[in-house]
Amino acid sequence: MPEPVTQKVLPVIWKFLLFKKMLKTLNDQMRPHFCSVDLDQPEVKLSPLPKEEEGSVEDECYCKVHTAGGVLVSVSRADICSFKVDAVVNAANEDLQHIGGLALALLRAAGPNLQKISNDHVAKHGKLRPGQAIVTDGCSLPCKYVVHAVGPRYSDSDRKTSVFRLKCAVTESLKQAELVSCSTVAMPAISSGVFGFPVDLCTETIARLILSYLKRTEIFH
Incomplete structure (x- = not known):
């Protein structure tokens, strides 16, 4: 494996990268290219990551x-792309353009028809808002359906609203899956990637919401 490359940067850039978890965002975006970024004072170290074989x-x-x-x-x-369940949840954007992260991975596994279906939905119904979700066919994925959920972009200054919208996205995802009679659902940590939601808070919010949702719905079944 190649040796890491170290490059000095201006202190102002270094401070910017440290601000609001920009380093995490950079690493999330560079991971598909098998690189990571580490900061050691005002230096950037670019390190190759071991490549995982597909699957x-x-x-x-x-x-x-x-x-x-x-x-x-x-x-x-x-690997949610190969998970054998009735439905998988996609961490989507408002335009349902599957151009990065989990959405792109699902598109590659599902085939181009998934993007066409998404485009048709937006053309007919308009963009989705944070907290909303829709269900589409799973196309070439092992699952029957894909639930496209739009999570919130996390805000430190308005954490309460961010958590509320994440809960809405999870609740709506489960409702959409239930509408098409799904009994097994795989859900990722919505908004924990480029949308900047802290992973611990994200996963705890999702887990608590799922258990609460199941408790409520079991009463009526």
């Missing part, structure tokens, strides 16, 4: 919980 992500389950109604909720590390 090499091994499923790893961290925990499982059975609800009172018998629903299994698990937290796993896995």
Whole structure:
């Protein structure tokens, strides 16, 4: 593997990269190119990452919980593009343009028809707003459906609204999956990538919301 490359930068740029987790955003964007960025004082170190072979992500389950109604909720590390479930949730943008991150990975696995379906929906119904979700066919994915959920862009100054909109996105995703009779759903950490939602807060919010949603819906089943 090549040696890391170190490049000095202006202190003002260094401070900017440290501001509001810009480093995390850069690393998220550079990971598909197998690079990472580390800051050591006013220096940027560009390091190659070991390339994973396609399909090499091994499923790893961290925990499982059975609800009172018998629903299994698990937290796993896995390739959502190959997850064999009824529906997977896509962390989408308002325009349903699947151009980066998880959305692009799902598009590559699903085939170009997924983007066409998304374009047709936006042309007919308009853009989605943060907290909204729609369901489409899964195309060439192993799943039957893709639920496209638009999460919020995280704001330190308005954390309450960010959390509320994330809860809306998760709730609407589950409702959309339920509308097409899905019994198994795979959901990523919506908004934790380029939208800047802190991972710990994001995952805790999603987990609590899912359990709360299941508890409410089990009462009426």
